Amino acid sequence: MVVGAIVLIVAIIGVVGAVVVAQQNKQARVGTSTAVPAAAGAMGEGFVANKDVTLVAGAPTLDVYEDFQCPACAQFEQVMGATIDDLASQGKVKLVYHLKTIIDANMGTTHSLTMANAALCAADAGKWQPFHDDVFANQPATEGQGWTDAQTKGFAEKAGISGSALDTWSTCVEERTYAKYVESTEDASGKAGITGTPTVLLGGEKVDFQQVSTPDALVQAVAAATK
Known part of the structure; x- marks a missing residue:
């Protein structure tokens, strides 16, 4: 006994x-921060990229689920990114990003989480979209390789963050201010059945990119979803 x-x-x-x-x-x-980006509202909710834009009447919501390390996401951004940016800036869609960390889980890294946090820190400086777009345009050729600290800072500088704003961004990155929020969006999207990236919902309906395969087709789909 x-x-x-x-x-x-x-x-x-x-x-x-x-x-x-x-x-x-x-x-x-x-980290320990429980901060939520101003454009998100609450843990688990998506990040509204064009929250300061006045939406046209009946504009649908475009939910984009992406992982910064996802090669298919980079290809998607290369084809559709500029069109999505235009639709959002013109208020034709409410553009909501849901940041995922699937590649981290698959490869045992934290690169997706780290870059998502850095992008949200850039959003605090009003530079979400250029930072986001540049990261995808400079995705490492080897999946799971990630980015160096110098590369990440370079994305911030290229996005137009400088001076005291760059210092604030650096502190935000170092303190992993939005890492818990990013983890919460991964958890929430997983529970909602979003397990792959990129996944795009238009007006709550999953976009079939076999059908919507070009920028023009996306514009037409948005017009059709506008009420």
């Missing part, structure tokens, strides 16, 4: 230790 009790105690200690280590690893990954 004594031996059995000792074995049980050791097993419990092992489980508790594993839980503690997991919690420590998670804290190192996402």
Whole structure:
């Protein structure tokens, strides 16, 4: 009985230790900040990229689920990105991004999470879209390779962040201000059944890119969804 009790105690200690280590690893990954981007509203909600744009009457919501490391997302942005930017800036859609970290989970990295946080830090400086677009335009050729700190800072500078705003951005990146928020959007989208990227919803309906395969087709789909 004594031996059995000792074995049980050791097993419990092992489980508790594993839980503690997991919690420590998670804290190192996402930090302690519970900040939510102003354009998101709450944990788990998407980020409204054009929240300051007046929408046209009946403009549909365009939900875009992306992972910064996802090669298919980069291809999608290359084809559709400029058109989506135009639709959003003209108020023809409410553009909502949901940042995912699928590649991190698949490859044991934190590059998607880190870059998503950096992009949201850029949003604080009013530079979400140019930062987002430049990251996808400069995605590493090798999936899972990620970006260096210098490259990430370069995206911020190219987006037009400088001076004290760049210092604020750097602090936001270092403190992983929005990492927990990013994790919450991954969790929320997974629970909603969004397990692949890119996934795009127009007016709540999944866009079939076999049918909507060109920028013109996307513009037409948006027009048809406008009420």
